[in-house]
Amino acid sequence: MQINKTLIAGLAASGLVLSGNVAAETVEVKTPGMKFDPVVVFVKAGDTVQWTGLPTASHDAVAIPGMIPEGADVFNKKEEGATVTLTEEGAYVYACRPHQGLGMLGAIVVGDKMPANMEQIRKSPENKGPVARIVKELEKQVEAKFAK
């Protein structure tokens, strides 16, 4: 009995919740210069992504249609501290439109498995030029994280 109590206390202290529900988190993406940092972020469904520094140099963060999960909304953010809460699992590719040509793009992966829409992203007519470079980076990171 003492062991069980200790185990449960340990789990609670480590942030694991026995019901399986883990509190939603907010993950920050910064905009140092002409890039998003981190360029690819991994979150859970229900988590929020927050961008800081967008008004600097007139950055924005706009999801690329066809490169987000089915059923997800195309977000379009430009104010300081803008947030988006993502409930649809999969990968989201987004661009800073003023600086897309300079390679200022990012990606968000929602969920803890290989995104179901990777093939759709690969086959998108948008997958060229600077967009193709972020898609390659996204592929590299999801392979490293999820591929067995």
Ligand SMILES: [Cu+2]
């Ligand atoms: Cu920008």
